[in-house]
């Protein structure tokens with residue numbers, strides 16, 4: 001039995017060492033350790049071994065089984081490592097990798113974020129309102145009755161039920177005051193609509209940012225300070241800013257804001273409208289709320305509004321407003 005075990009060990013280890021793939025390794029395992037394998041058969045011979053010899057022979061067989069099992073595992077590992085090495089040897093680490101193309105935010109979104117950040121630093125919160133508005137929120141409450149000529153300039157799209165696509169985000173002023181008592185300090189960025197022919201400077205849908213600050217003793221100085229800070233943040237500290245008297249139904253006095261900056265080619269550009277909230281607007285809000293928290297004798301406020309497309313076009317020298325909505329990657333990749 002000793003002799004037999006020794007021969008089997010030598011034979012098996014040689015066969016396992018010579019195996020070059022996992023199939024021949026598996027064949028070797030079956031040949032020696034399988035159900036009808038040689039070592040299994042030898043173990044079955046234990047039955048005929050004399051009782052006193054059993055411990056020694058048992059140990060011998062266990063050692064043999066362990067040696068063959070160990071050799072099988074070792075070879076398995078060797079084959080796996082060889083396969084890995086072969087796979088890596090064809091890998092060219094000097095080749096450039098594949099990079100997923102990363103997008104960027106749309107130039108309007110970038111500008112919107114900058115503007116929002118700037119006003120947030122001055123304590124303005126963001127307010128929201130519906131794009132589909134009532135005539136009352138968009139016009140009447142803003143001191144623009146049906147026969148007012150300002151409705152012509154802001155002609156928009158009407159729904160059969162009389163509602164309309166808001167022609168400016170100024171409607172959010174009214175929505176905020178309806179639901180929130182003063183003080184309020186908000187900006188309202190969002191879409192606005194006009195019945196305009198689309199050309200290089202007009203779209204039927206564009207983006208506005210409205211601002212409103214109402215509290216006790218808000219003055220024109222607050223309005224000027226706030227907007228001068230904003231436009232200098234945007235266009236640079238050397239920017240000239242001029243408040244040119246104008247007319248808006250919802251503010252009194254009203255101004256248009258002109259900006260002149262080296263970055264804008266040194267020309268005056270009209271970029272925003274603003275003014276002190278007209279008492280008639282406060283009265284409309286009071287009537288709607290049924291209280292007097294917006295009594296124009298107690299509170300005052302300023303409001304402003306500007307179009308983001310116009311701002312982006314001036315800031316980034318974009319010659320045609322339509323480029324902002326065409327989704328042409330040759331244009332968008334520049335931002």
Ligand code: DAH
Pocket residue numbers: 167168169170210211248250251272273274275303304305306
């Ligand atoms: N709503 C005006 C427009 O669309 C812009 C504007 C002007 C808003 C003056 C204001 C303001 O709040 O005070 O042309």
